[in-house]
Amino acid sequence: MTKLFFTIENGNHCGLDLFTVKSKALNQRADISVYTPKNAPKDLPVVVLLHGVYGSHWAWSLKANVHLTLEKNINKGLLPPMLLVMPSDGLFQDGSAYLAHQNANYEKWIAEEVPLLIKEHYKEVSNKSPFFIAGLSMGGYGALRIGAKYPKIFSAFSGLSSITQFSDFKEFVEDYNALKSSVIKAEEVFEVLLENQSELGPFRFDCGSQDILYSGNVKLHEQLQSAGIKHQFFTYTGEHNWEYWTEHISETLQFFANSIQR
Numbered sequence: 001m002t003k004l005f006f007t008i009e010n011g012n013h014c015g016l017d018l019f020t021v022k023s024k025a026l027n028q029r030a031d032i033s034v035y036t037p038k039n040a041p042k043d044l045p046v047v048v049l050l051h052g053v054y055g056s057h058w059a060w061s062l063k064a065n066v067h068l069t070l071e072k073n074i075n076k077g078l079l080p081p082m083l084l085v086m087p088s089d090g091l092f093q094d095g096s097a098y099l100a101h102q103n104a105n106y107e108k109w110i111a112e113e114v115p116l117l118i119k120e121h122y123k124e125v126s127n128k129s130p131f132f133i134a135g136l137s138m139g140g141y142g143a144l145r146i147g148a149k150y151p152k153i154f155s156a157f158s159g160l161s162s163i164t165q166f167s168d169f170k171e172f173v174e175d176y177n178a179l180k181s182s183v184i185k186a187e188e189v190f191e192v193l194l195e196n197q198s199e200l201g202p203f204r205f206d207c208g209s210q211d212i213l214y215s216g217n218v219k220l221h222e223q224l225q226s227a228g229i230k231h232q233f234f235t236y237t238g239e240h241n242w243e244y245w246t247e248h249i250s251e252t253l254q255f256f257a258n259s260i261q262r
Contacts, residue, residue, distance in 0.1 A: 004116050016061055021117065023090075025108040031057040031088045032114065035067035036122070037074055037081040044124040045082045045260055047253065048114060048154075050135030050142045053095035053172045057088040064246040070253060079257050083125060087114050089138070092182070094173040097166070098135075098142030099183045110142065111150045132256040134158040136245045137213070138172070140205065144189045147203060148196040156259040158252040159205035161240050164189045164216040171212060190223045197229050202262075204231065204255050206248060208238030 005021040007029075012018070017034040036044075049066065051059040060066045066084060073079040089106060090096045096106040110133075119125050133154045135143035140162025147157025163169065166186035170176045180186055193200065207217035214235075221233040234251065238244035 004113065004120060010121075015067070018057075019117070019121075021113075023109050023113055025105040025113055026090050027104060028090075030090055030109060032117070033057045033061055033086040034118070034122075035061065035070070035084040035086075036124070037071060037083070040081050040083070040124045042124060043126050043128040044122070045080065045256065046085055046115070046118055046125055046129055046131045047082050047256060048085045048087070048110070048131065048133045048143075050098060050110065050133070050139030051086070051089065052135070052137030052139050053169075056091065057086050060084075060086045060249075063242045064249060066246075066249055069246075069250060073250060073253070079253055080260065082253065082256070083118070083122065085114060085118055089142070093175060093178060095138045095169070095179075097138060097163075097169065097179065097183065098146065099185070099187065101182045102184060103182070107142075107146060107149075111146050111153060115153055130155040130256075130260060132156050132158075132259070134160070134249075134252045134256075135162075136160040137240065138163055138169075141168075141189060144203065144205065145187055145192045148193050148200055151196070151199045151201050154201065156202040156256055158203060158255055160245055160248060160252065161207050161211050161213055162189070162205055162217060162220075163213060164220045168213060168216060190220055193224065193229060194227055197227070200229065202232075202255075202259050204233070204252070206234040206236060206251065208240065208244050209235050210238060211240045211244070213240060
């Protein structure tokens with residue numbers, strides 16, 4: 001029994017710490033994968049990575065080898081050591097959208113419970129450790145909203161190939177109406193950023209020019225420009241796939257590293 005969770009199981013496989021905990025926010029068990037870089041220092045920065053629809057906590061490590069990308073760039077002197085935290089979204093149908101639902105708060109799970117678990121279990125992580133959040137597709141939708149809403153927890157945030165409007169979920173989930181009826185509020189990324197603009201930390205987002213969500217990302221960029229909200233937006237060549245996310249997660253990690261230096 002831990003301070004936060006009634007039950008917790010954890011182990012290590014291939015350099016990844018694996019946790020299953022009973023979440024109060026979800027009222028069920030949930031999973032997290034964590035990667036600790038070699039020779040991790042005190043006050044270790046933490047990057048929370050959110051997966052997309054259909055996936056779970058293992059997606060970033062097994063499909064993108066993000067932990068190997070991090071270690072390679074640390075060894076080259078391009079990135080500082082950072083703890084990678086990869087939680088499941090709560091596993092609602094094809095995807096929870098990382099929103100508060102009628103019967104489970106998937107946003108609270110990510111924004112509040114996951115950081116507390118990390119602080120409780122990793123001696124390298126202290127109250128001085130900066131926390132960042134990023135994600136792909138549905139995870140980008142979650143990271144951009146949660147990063148905007150919780151500036152006291154997340155110092156900076158980033159989205160890759162992000163869903164930007166709730167209606168975008170029609171393109172991905174089998175039962176859009178079930179998702180829509182389950183959430184308390186179907187949020188739009190721009191509206192959340194606008195509502196929290198006075199407290200926003202640094203943020204960025206990128207998208208491939210051949211991505212099904214590209215026009216929505218361009219629209220978000222234009223809306224933010226019109227509203228005078230400072231941000232970074234990048235267009236790369238690529239589609240909505242793991243090849244793109246594997247290649248471009250480095251830019252997000254570098255953005256977080258630059259944020260630490262600032």
